[in-house]
Amino acid sequence: MSAASTTQLVACAHGTRSVQGQQVIAALVADLRRLRPELTVHEAYVDVQEPAVATVVPERVPSVVVPLLLSTGVHVRYDIGAAVADRPSRAADPLGPDPRLADLLVRRLREAGADGADHVVLAAAGSSDPAAATAVREVLAALRARWDGPVEVAFGAAAQPSVPEAVQTAREAGAARVVVASYLLAPGHFHSALDRAGADLVTAPLGPDPVLAQIALDRFDHALLG
Template sequence: MVKPAASTTLLESPMIAILTVSHGTSDPLGQQAIGAYAEAIHDAVEADVAAHAFVDVQQPDVPTELAALPPEATIVVVPLLLSRGYHLGHDLPLAAAPFGERVILADALGPDHRIAQVLRRRLREAGAEPDDRLVLAAAGSSDSAGVEDALRTGLLLEAATRHPVTVGFLSAAAPRLHEAIARNRANDGARVAVASYLLAPGYFHDRTRTCAADIVTVPLLTPDMPPAPELIAVARDRYSTALSASPGSTSAATRGPRTNATDVATTP
């Protein structure tokens, strides 16, 4: 059970904590890739304390990690989620509610033109050619805001590649990925290249790799490559924007060296 934090206001809080939050996966490669990304984000911001939590599959969960952070800290939660959806619209606000204004919730990573540039690079690395038809493979969401974000990312990828992009969903929304691929191949049998709009290896990318496309890119993060600078910059900007937009927020620019959450004594 989440215990309410000690009563405090942002103006009274000299300590800033960042809590990155990812979905969670049982895939060891995905765990490694996300772990490296979270660590890179923690290193890129000037928070005093850094920690990571998960909304599903893995532990610690968000309420547990929020309660473990120093009670005097203002906590900026940075979701490592590509789009809005149920987790961002429901789960995270619910977890943050008992802590009041101590907890600031940042926006999802996407849509963002810098992520589209990484997707473009992944296509080039995978061997996509100028005449290939492009499909963006997105996880999908029952939340219309999440679907809208994926479609906007498709438009950003169109702008980055200067080629039409069809968005295909792996669940919950239409068109499904196999339908999007079939539509692009139907008229002239052209090659189809799929850009995997997934953060890391896991269940959805395993499904994407078995689709009928000619080319499927790796996810945005992989364990054998350091996180792209663009992805780190997006997360850093989400953190900074959330912190600066909060009433009475303390500038992180004047902070001293960050410590890990486990290095800081906490009050039960």
């Protein structure tokens, strides 16, 4: 029996009070089960919602915790790290960076009606972890390679510039229309704040979309090999 057939997957999201956000994560977990029906998939969270990841990771059965998060940070390093410590489990990499996320961002921009004449602000949640900032910069570079028009990055918290600051700077520089590209997984507190940033358009978050489950399963497989 292979390791893949005996190892369980713990899909660990941040958690949100937004009903729409909860539905997006539920759809992502459902996609995981649909794409890999032979795999046991558990749902867990690091904040706001239950069950907490530390209570879900099996004590004796091998498992891989896949962060349903777009970059590393305190939740990956400490919450998930503590949950797998002293257990036959390991933590996978978060969903980002990944070129498929840049493709999804382009799709969301087009769905919102954006075009190359617009000034795009890539809006990430933000983190004090330098590795998270590096990951976002990789996604920024990938989006710039795919989008005909100016693209800058801004953050919801813990990093600069803020999204409202980036929107204002673009307007002062003469942008006719400013579009915020939401680099967020699901509706919730940070995505709601984007609507108040002063942009002309705000894209939908990345989820729901089956590609997110495909990335998560790739992270699971890579962790098994690693």
